[in-house]
Amino acid sequence: MHITLRQLQIFRAVAQCARVTAAAETLHISQPAASMALSELEKHLGPLFDRHQGSSLTLNDSGRALLPKACELMDRTAEIEAQFSGDASYRHGFLIVNASSTIGNNLMPYILGNFTDKNPDIRVEMTIENTHQIERRLLDFDIDMGVVEGISLHPDIEATPWSSDELVIVCPPNHPLANQRVNLSDLAQEHWILRESGSGTRALFDEIVAPGIGQPAIKMVLNRSEAIKEAVTEGQGLTCISALSVKRSIKKGNMGRIFVRDLKLQRHFYLLVHKQKYRSCILNRLFNFILQFPVQ
Structure with missing residues (x-):
């Protein structure tokens, strides 16, 4: 053979x-x-x-x-080719990373910028997908690593906790409940702009928020946080979204936060790698860099 x-x-x-x-x-x-x-x-x-x-x-x-x-x-x-070419180091190569929306839009550009500054011969290509799509691509060995909000429970994927995040309820800046403290049931008649099924944000909304308001009146389903923020700013409804992604918008007065009593929407960020994936030196380098990176 x-x-x-x-x-x-x-x-x-x-x-x-x-x-x-x-x-x-x-x-x-x-x-x-x-x-x-x-x-x-x-x-x-x-x-x-x-x-x-x-x-x-x-x-x-x-x-x-x-x-x-x-x-x-x-x-x-x-x-092997990288080790025995150029400066004979393990610092050359190419990695493909998928990140879910919150992390991909708000954290990874800064993290990858710092990483490539320190490792100029390692090129990283990142695409933003939802958690379900990232899991699928890991299982198909299409990508090297995923960075997501919320844990993966697939038996073939290793999930390593990295940082944490909080989801918040936000509304248009002129909404009557903007910056008010309410009960979750007070939001039962509101219209919602939500992420698609398969995203970590939507999963947490469906698990914790939806049961407290009955059948949510979903006005729009959008697969990008930026599109959801724009819709909320324009007065189309409320959303449940990462505090990290709306921090600047709230500070500028483009949207208001609704404080819901006894509602805690904490979640973790995870690094995902297929358990059978070969951990090359450059993959380990990026993996450990992200784990040690201080998130503000």
Whole structure:
């Protein structure tokens, strides 16, 4: 049996893209070359994908077992190349990070800016997604690390607590309840602008706030905190949102806070990594940098 790194690289790309043509494009090779390499690998290991109509591919049990091992080999190969090139250090490389909305918009740009200042040869690409999407991408080995609000309970994902946050109820600045102290039941007739299902913020609202006001009158569902803040500022309704993301808006008078008696919406921030993910030196460097970074 002779398996090559190139075959495993193509296998990983096909697993992530779900199509041979798309995988070939990401690797800048021809589609026939990618198909041939995948075919040779499956001659050695047996079928790795279930074929579907329209050329779509999904991993079968064997493919799912191989994927973390193939990703580890690719990561270790990249690490070896980095160690023995240039200044022979482990400080070269590329990482893909997903962050949920609050962290991605309010903390990670500053944190990553500090990290890349200290590690100029490590490039980090960050995309903002909701917690459910980040979990999915971790499980598919599409990304190196996730940074989210709220814990992941998936058995294959390791969640490390990092910092904490508080959700608050905010309203338009001219709302009668702005800066007032009320009971949660007093908000039962209000209209709400909320995050989509799958976000950590929405999960906490549904778990703690919604039962106290009956059936919430949801006016809009938006998947970005900035869009929600704009809607609230324009008088469209109330929202439940991170105190971190509205601190400046409240200070400027663009929205008001409603103080709800006996309502505590504390949550933690977590770093997520697949348990079978190879922890390269540069991944550990970023992981530990975030853990030690002072959050104001």
